[in-house]
Amino acid sequence: MSSDPWGRVDETGTVYVRTADGEQVVGSWQAGSPEEALAYFERKYEGLVVEIGLLEKRVRTTDLSTKDAQVAIGHLREQVDAHHAVGDLDALRSRLDKLVETVEARREERKAQRAKQSDEARRAKEDLVVEAEQLAQSDQWRAAGERLRALVDTWKGLPRLDRKSDDELWHRFSHARSAFSKRRKAHFAQLDAQREDARRVKERLVVEAEALSGSQDWGPTAARYRELMAEWKAAGRAQREHEDDLWNRFRGAQDVFFAARSSVFAERDAEQAENLKLKEELAEEAEKLLPIEDLKSARAAFRSINERWEAIGHVPRDARPRVEGRMHTVERALQEAEEAEWRRTNPEARARAAGLTGQLQAAVDKLKGQIEQARAQGNTSRAEKLERELEGRQALLDQALKGLHEFGG
Template sequence: MSSDPWGRVDETGTVYVRTAEGEKVVGSWQAGTPEEALAYFERKYEGLVVEIGLLEKRVKTTDLSAKDAQTAIEHIRHQVDEHHVVGDLAALSARLDKLVATVDSRREERKAQKAKQADEARSAKEALVTEAEELAQSEQWRSAGERLRALVDTWKGLPRLDRKSDDELWHRFSHARSAFSKRRKAHFAQLDAQREDARKAKERLVAEAEALQNSTDWGATAARYRELMADWKAAGRAQREHEDDLWNRFRGAQDVFFAARSGVFAERDAEQTENLTAKEELAGEAEKLLPVTDLKAARAAFRTLNERWEAIGHVPRDARPKVEGRMHAVERAIQEAEEAEWRRTNPEARARAAGLTGQLQDAVEKLRKQIDAARAAGNDAKADKLSKELEGRQALLDQALKGLE
């Protein structure tokens, strides 16, 4: 008979294990000594210790599910309960009980974590739906479309909710995307129609521009081209594949016209520059007639110069006021000399001037006598008043005499 603290072997080879409830039969051993029997069943016990240790490690360090862990625990507990080993079975049961508590705790933690993740996923999906519904009203077609595609990718990366909630949120999300796509499609359909109208309008403008490109009615045609340009801008853009070609034709027709006009204007400007030089020389000759000393000779010379002036032709517009002003100044001076000569030699005018002079002389003489009389009578106030009147009459008489001369 052999024994140790946790078991014994009796004389019949029956092996027992000691428990709190008393000895339990482990098995029968007939193949060797009792010591070998205890050693064999103790090794089986150590195997359970190792198995429990491995399970504890898996529960603590891996994502072993609670269900799988519980199945493994029950399997080991069944072996412990069958007490086919020799050792501290109570210690094994205690470790298994503790492991069960750990698994239950992990189950609750995972349940809480799963609930938290579900709440976070719900909040995230609700936020995606809200943003999608706001984007559905946007007219920033490109950026909003790109953002909606990014929201779809984000949605796919989120955990699923319960079927009802997930389906309801997805329905709102999908409806917002569809509404945006419908509005964008309608917008671009309208834009295409507008661009087609613009293409037709611009084709008409191009046709008119090309019809005018060889015109020599420079002013009216240039004005019409400005109107066509305003109409072009107001027409809007045509389709991209037509816009550049239409513009090149439209601009090309204008270039033909304005190049021809520029050539003609360049020749005219050169001619007008020569005309300006000639007129400046004539203005210089005319200015030499001043001051007028011989009215008849000055008049004849200016007439000849003016005939030569008229024969020269146009000068540049910006130079015209100055050079014409010089000739007009000479002409006015000659006219003023003619008027002065006429006034001097006009018999009627001289007669009127002589009559006026005689009247003024009589008035001056009369006032002098009245002043002398007032002084003699001692009436100085009256004499002073008459003296002031005399000054005015004398001034008029002096002017009349000068004019008569």
């Protein structure tokens, strides 16, 4: 008979293991000595210890599922309960019991973690839905479209929720994307229509611009080109593949016209500059007639100067008022001299002036007599009234005498 702290072999070769519930039969050994029997069953015990240790490590360090862990624990528990090993089987049962508790705790942790992840995923997806619904109303087509595509990628990276919740949120998310796509499609369809309208308008403007490019009606044509440019800007942009070509044709037609006009205007400006020089010389010649002393000769000289003036063409517009003003000054001096001569030599006017002067002189003399009479009578207020009237009549008389003097009277 042989034994150790956890088992023994009796004389019949039966192997026993000691447990808290008493000895349990392990098996029968007839192949060798009792020591060899104990050693064999102790090795089986050590094998169980190793398997339990490996399972404990897997539970601690890997993502072993609760179900697989429970199956493995059950398998080991069957082996321990079968008493086919010699060793502290109660200690193994205790380790398996603790392992069950650990697995259950891990299951609860994972359940809580999944619940937390689910809540986080729900909030994240709800945030994505809210942002997508806001973007659905945006007119920033490029930026909003890119952002919606990024939101889809973010959605795909999030865990699924329960089917009902996930489907409801996805429906809202998908509906927002569809609404945005529909609005964007309608916008660009309208834009395409507008650009097609713009293309037709600009083609018409190009045809007219090209037809006008050879015109020599400089002023009206330049004005029409300005109107065409305003119409061009108001038409909006055509499709990209047409816009540049139409603009090049439109601008090219204008360039042809304005280049021709510039050439003509350059020649005209040179001619007008020469005309200005000639007219300034004539103005200087006319100014030498001032002051007017001999009206007849001055009139003849000015007529000759004016004939030569009229034979000269246009001068630059900005210089015209200045040079023409010099001639007008001389012309007005001649007119004033002629009017003075006419007044001086017109007998009817002289007679009218003399008659008026006589009438005014008689009225002044009469008023003076009335003033003296009023003062003699002590009527001061009447005298003052008559004196005010006398002042007015005297002023008229002085003016009439001056005019009569101009007639040589």
